[in-house]
Amino acid sequence: MGHVLAIDTSAGTSVAVLKDGVALAEVEIADTRSHTESIGNAIQDALSAAGVKPNQIKSVAVGRGPAPFTGLRVGIAAALMFAEGSGAELFGIVSLDAIAKQEFAAQSLANDTAAEQPLLVTSDARRSEHYWALYSGLDRHGVPICIEGPAVNRPADIEASLTERGIVAARTSLVISARAIGELFEAQAAAGSLSHDITALYLRNPDAVEPKNLRDFGKKVSG
Amino acid sequence: MSDWIIRPATETDLAAIMAIEHECFPEDAWSQDNMHFELLAHHTEYFVAVRDEQVIGYAGLSKVPSSDQGDVQTIAVLPSARGFGLGRALMDSLLAAAKRLHAREIFLEVRADNPVAQNLYVALGFEHIDTRKNYYQPAGIDAWIMRLTIPQRSIGREPVVLGIESTCDETGVGIVRGTTLLANIISSSMDEHARFGGVVPEIAARAHLEALKPTLDKALAEAKLSLHEIDAIAVANGPGLGGAVMVGVAAAKALSIATGKPVYAVNHLVGHVGVDILERGQVETPTVALLVSGGHTSLLLVRDLLDDVELLGETIDDAAGEAFDKVARVLGLKYPGGPEIDRAAAGGNPNAIRFPRGLTQAKDMEKHRYDFSFSGLKTAVARWVEVAEAKADSGEGDELNIADVAASFREAVADVLVSKAVKACLDHNVPRLLLGGGVVANARLRELAAERCAEAGIELRIPALSLCTDNGAMIAALGAQLVMAGRKPSSLSFGADSTLPVTTVQTH
DSSP states (O other): OOEEEEEEOSSSEEEEEEETTEEEEEEEEOOTTOHHHHHHHHHHHHHHHHTOOGGGEEEEEEEOOOOOHHHHHHHHHHHHHHHHHHOOEEEEEOHHHHHHHHHHHHTTOOTTEEEEEEEEEEEEOSTTOEEEEEEEEEOTTSOEEEEEEEEEEOHHHHHHHHHHTTOOOEEOOOOOOHHHHHHHHHHHHHHTOOOOOOOOOOOSOOSOOOOSSTTHHHHHHHO | OOOOEEEEOOGGGHHHHHHHHHHHOTTTOOOHHHHHHHHHOTTEEEEEEEETTEEEEEEEEEEOTTOSEEEEEEEEEOGGGTTSSHHHHHHHHHHHHHHHTTOSEEEEEEETTOHHHHHHHHHTTOEEEEEEEEEETTTTEEEEEEEEEOOOOTTTSOOEEEEEEOSSSEEEEEEEETTEEEEEEEEEOHHHHGGGTSOOHHHHHHHHHHHHHHHHHHHHHHHTOOGGGOOEEEEEOOSSOHHHHHHHHHHHHHHHHHHTOOEEEEOHHHHHHHTTHHHHSSOOSSEEEEEESSSOEEEEEEEETTTEEEEEEEBSSSOHHHHHHHHHHHTTOOSSHHHHHHHHHTTOOTTSSOOOOTTOSHHHHHHOTTOBOOHHHHHHHHHHHHHHHHHHHTTSSOOOOHHHHHHHHHHHHHHHHHHHHHHHHHHTTOOEEEEESGGGGOHHHHHHHHHHHHHHTOEEEOOOHHHHSSOHHHHHHHHHHHHHTTOOOOOTTOOOOTTOOTTOSEEO
């Protein structure tokens, strides 16, 4: 498969260079408000630390979120243009899926096995909401099987929905990393389930209220 | 010893030039009208040599910005001043101008029976490439066509720069070679904002991400270039909508790393000024620039494009374009408001209603001489419409005359914009005004600017509309200037700065 550049900006800024599923270098910047400033050096530093030139990168795997809007786009835009400039092939990975893969690995769950309890993966969506998805286990290539989500809801509503249906889910405290994106990429490549879809998973509409009557404006200012 | 000075020719030199013209070329002198036109044309550079306040020689060059070839139009030295190297000095001035305008080849014609002139041109590096038979009439003398190839600096040619613009609702990718435009592709998310009556930042940012690759691919196709033929990447890192700018900045950085090409972070507003390079080969300075769009209303004093840009004033509330959008809503017109109001104003009386001109009262002019305010105007229009409609409903008045309201509103905006811009020129003794930004599409603004500038003796520059609205070509053009000036690329750590000041032309 050649070298893989993995990028995720759904939380902080995370970049990794992998070969055959093994991370050669990782750069993690936890700050969730400096994606634009960090992304260039993060990519550059990861490549240098791995001793890999841009034209050796054959695949770029990018986290699609879900994530609060602004930072997510930085990683996707960078992945898109790195692929364009280097000639690498571009793939999208659901960031929550990559967390699930990490958690199952930590539990030493074997491939082609269901977990004892379904796994609930959540991440901060701000505005008192969480992104979430539910996973049953791993398929025979080690790809997590998503049975619900990804979606965005208030934590209490997520819990209530699970309780209502008698689902007792395991939790994880892991956060997303580009290395996890790269590892899931390898598993998906083996499974033949890679996707070129890099659409950002916002799961919310833009904050804009469509005025019912655009002319209302005129009355308000004079009222 | 040279006891003359050489300076750019002006209209007032016309009579002296014509006297020399007749003395040197008794058989085939240019007409005075022709010479007058040459002196005033934008694509020419004329110089005169002056000794003891007398013009003793002149020379002219023609260089059209879209071409990289220049022509020596004429050169003449009074017989009494010949033999002291003045011809060579005038040629040096022309060649310096040609280099400044990024010409790569200079052509001239010389009489076949004038070995003195031929030897001078050969000494300057010109070669005889062709002969035109019987060119000089009525004598029937042949002309030698001579060409000088100007050596290009450092990278051996003019740099090819790709520019990325994403500061508002336009995703723009432009490509230039030096000062020559190769591609200018714009993808706008305007339609997606229409139902909200204004630009929604999050919608704009989402649209940038989706438009990025197709816009880049189209620009490369139009320029017939691959990414590997690009020498540098430029990106607008502000001012603008933060989330939107971030998309362009992240894209530019990744493109830079992947291709190994340097990246230059440039100021969006200064890009609007720099775009004039693509039409004229340079931005003539000093110039005042009036930049008017849905996001900005700024008055700049540019003494040097790369090193000395000053913000004279800006809007203290709404941008002019925003005022058009809001008033369009009041009048029940569509978004974007500019063209809609232009259409509605056709046939309307611009003097029907005297809407307020913001910040033009004496006490405001003390503190806000070059600042703008459109919020009061917008409210005044809304109130006027409301009252007029109420009167019409109760039978006290005629139905609302939308054409008059639109024309009067448009007049108020154009009047205040142009008045303050012209004032800035006069106050600072700057003989030219450059317009930029999407609101330049407004016909009345252009018309009024032309009128008032002509009255005040100010040269008005309005780039083509495709270069006035937000676009990547202007970012590329400014980036190319930085490259050609030998400026260092930006580091990879610059951010998106939504309030980037115009004094920061490049972020390092």
